[in-house]
Amino acid sequence: MDHHEDESRGGSETPRKQDDEEAVARLEEMKKSIEAKVALRQSNLNPERPDSGFLRTLDSSIKRNTAVIKKLKQINEEQKEGLMEDLRNVNLSKFVSEAVTSICDAKLRTSDIQAAVQVAVKVAN
Structure with missing residues (x-):
């Protein structure tokens, strides 16, 4: 029974690793988007005319x-x-x-x- 669980976990590590990498990439993209929005907000609060x-x-x-x-x-x-x-x-x-x-x-x-x-x-x- 334990042997069967180990096999099923071993086969699903690759998709799980890909999912983790995709999640990290999405997180980095969201961080960049938020930073850009904050910078834009700051430039709106203090415009240089x-x-x-x-x-x-x-x-x-x-x-x-x-x-x-x-x-x-x-x-x-x-x-x-x-x-x-x-x-x-x-x-x-x-x-x-x-x-x-x-x-x-x-x-x-x-x-x-x-x-x-x-x-x-x-x-x-």
């Missing part, structure tokens, strides 16, 4: 701003970096309400919500 001199160096043309605002309606994880780069180069200070409306109207998948949050923070700051 650019001065007017810096804003003058950015592109404030209506054409460019309109193009960026249209992109905000289609936020997804794949396009996030390009959109963030556009936001770094455009002065949206006069078009914040339009940008926010575009983000709110965006049709997001669950996987795109984090990207939308990061873009919204960039627009607000």
